[in-house]
Amino acid sequence: MSGVVDQGIDQVWSFLSDPATAPRWDRSIAEVIPHSTGAPGVGWEATTVSPDGKRQRFRISHYRPPTGFAFVLLESSMFRYAELRFQLEPMTPGTRITHTIDLRLRNPLLKPILRAVSRRALARDFEALTAALRD
Numbered sequence: 001m002s003g004v005v006d007q008g009i010d011q012v013w014s015f016l017s018d019p020a021t022a023p024r025w026d027r028s029i030a031e032v033i034p035h036s037t038g039a040p041g042v043g044w045e046a047t048t049v050s051p052d053g054k055r056q057r058f059r060i061s062h063y064r065p066p067t068g069f070a071f072v073l074l075e076s077s078m079f080r081y082a083e084l085r086f087q088l089e090p091m092t093p094g095t096r097i098t099h100t101i102d103l104r105l106r107n108p109l110l111k112p113i114l115r116a117v118s119r120r121a122l123a124r125d126f127e128a129l130t131a132a133l134r135d
Contacts, residue, residue, distance in 0.1 A: 001122045002098040007133050009090045012097065013066035015133055016086060019046055025129040027051075027121065045074070080104040097129075 005012060015021050019040055022029045031049040035057075038044075044060045054077065061083065062070035070085040081104040089096040099122065105111055 001100075001126060002096060003126050003130075004091055004094050004096050005130050005133055006094045008093075009066050009088050009095045012088055012095045012133065016088070016097070016129070017063070017065070017069055019044075021132070022048065025132045026125050027128065028125075040069075047075075078106060078110075080106050097126075099126075 017040060019032045019034070022032055028050050029048045030051045033047045033049065034044075035046055036044040040060055041063045042060055044063075045057065047055050047057045049055055055075070056073050057075040058071045058073050060069060060071045062068065062085070066088060068085065068087040070083055073079055073082040076082060081102070083102045085100045085102075087098040087100075089098070101118075103114075105114065
């Protein structure tokens with residue numbers, strides 16, 4: 001998924017790379033519980049809690065201000081492996097955000113369902129991210 005927002009890359013980076021802001025735009029996250037101290041960077045870990053109470057632990061695996069970061073899930077009941085990556089590119093005006101996901105499901109039969117649902121969810125999350133950046 002890719003889209004352009006009106007804000008400059010530094011503002012987008014500041015907001016998007018802060019795990020505490022995730023519940024403001026990612027509907028699958030109600031809370032972020034840090035396990036690491038200090039500012040986020042490579043190796044920083046936390047657990048996300050979904051609105052229905054499911055937990056997923058993650059670690060930041062790539063962190064390059066202000067152009068991109070990635071994180072991998074360490075504990076997930078649904079995925080054997082998952083890496084989520086955000087790349088930021090300055091535009092005139094605004095910033096292009098590219099979000100890619102590499103997933104390996106525990107149950108491969110769920111792939112077609114997840115693909116259909118995730119497209120809609122990612123589009124809603126991008127709309128929420130755009131609105132949160134304006135606030």
